[in-house]
Amino acid sequence: MTFAGVMSLIWLSGCSGQAARFGLPEPASEQAPVMGDLWVGFWIAAFVVGGLVWGLIIWSIIRYRRKDGDAEVPRQTKYHLPLELLYTLVPFLIIGVLFLYTIKASDQVLSQESEPDVVIDVIGQKWSWTFNYHGADDPEIGVDAHTVGTLEKIPDLYLPVDQTVRFNLDAADVIHSFWIPSFYFKMDAIPGHPNSFDVTPNRIGVYDGKCAELCGEMHAAMIFKVHIVSQEEYAEYIRTLADNGNEGLVEMPQTLKHIVPSAANQEEE
Structure with missing residues (x-):
């Protein structure tokens, strides 16, 4: 062959x-x-x-190759335009x-849709992720909610299947990179330089997510789990977050207080 x-x-x-x-x-x-x-x-x-x-x-x-009995080397060509x-x-x-x-x-x-079905803010911080779910304008959800990861708790990211998701990326400290290997795509989260992209999950399941930028000492801890679920399960998850005290959207200073308490104490001083 x-x-x-x-x-x-x-x-x-x-x-x-x-x-x-x-x-x-x-x-x-x-x-x-x-x-x-x-x-x-x-x-x-x-x-x-x-x-x-x-x-x-x-x-x-x-x-x-030079054969036995050959007295001369092959003809040498200096130029061949x-x-x-x-x-x-x-x-x-x-x-x-x-x-x-x-x-x-x-x-x-x-390429991005003019009106995505779902909007999620992603904030990278040392050494985990914050996910803000915009659901107040969705009649099936009716509330904004968030989840904040820590070194002790790996955060979960829930996405509805077959829905266009807009990720708005930002970072609270250094450059991170938001990467879901099964999406074959990653994008940097840069302090002061928001990035965004759209993606449409189409396979229900649980997938790995991680930071693809060597961001510091605990870079390896910046992992998360991606749950691609039905639209009904996604809406129920957001409402459950709100009911458990995670209602509203978290700003970056608040995020830092969750991740690095010492930084919050210094800020108050």
Whole structure:
């Protein structure tokens, strides 16, 4: 079987089995396959280019090896303009194609709805996450609520399935990175520079979330659990948070008081 045939089989098997997707986790959002296809496409391009280069190297070694009885070395060519143009232009062509597909994927992933179904504020702080759920304008929920993670308590993030979620990202101290691996996407939470993106979860289940930016001593503790649930279960969870004393939206100074009590004491002094 040719090299191209092997790569075609790998490509065609990309929709079945985790190993066939080069170790990518099961996609859990509508946007994830866009990033997954781009990533797999880059690997295929790398394999094709690598296979071609290694093939030419091996062919040259075999074809032009010095045979017994050869008195002279092969003819030496100092300049070969067509070949030099070829290996100069082809890399630019490859880069151009990869860049085009990267821009197309980026535009798809970063596009935002004018009116998302759900809005959640995400605040990164040393060393956990705060999630603010905007639900007061939703007749099925009727209240805003929040959850604040600590070093002792890993926070939970609830998302309704098949609903467009707008994440508004900010940070209370240093740069963090909000990452849900099963969404195949991450975005930085930068102090004083709010970021946002939309995502549509489409697979019910529990997934891992973490900080993807080396933010300091307890960076490894900045993990959370993502629960993709039905719309009814999502609304019930927000109402339960409010009933348990977590009604309203938490501002960043309040968040710091939950995470670093000493900082709050210094602020009061």
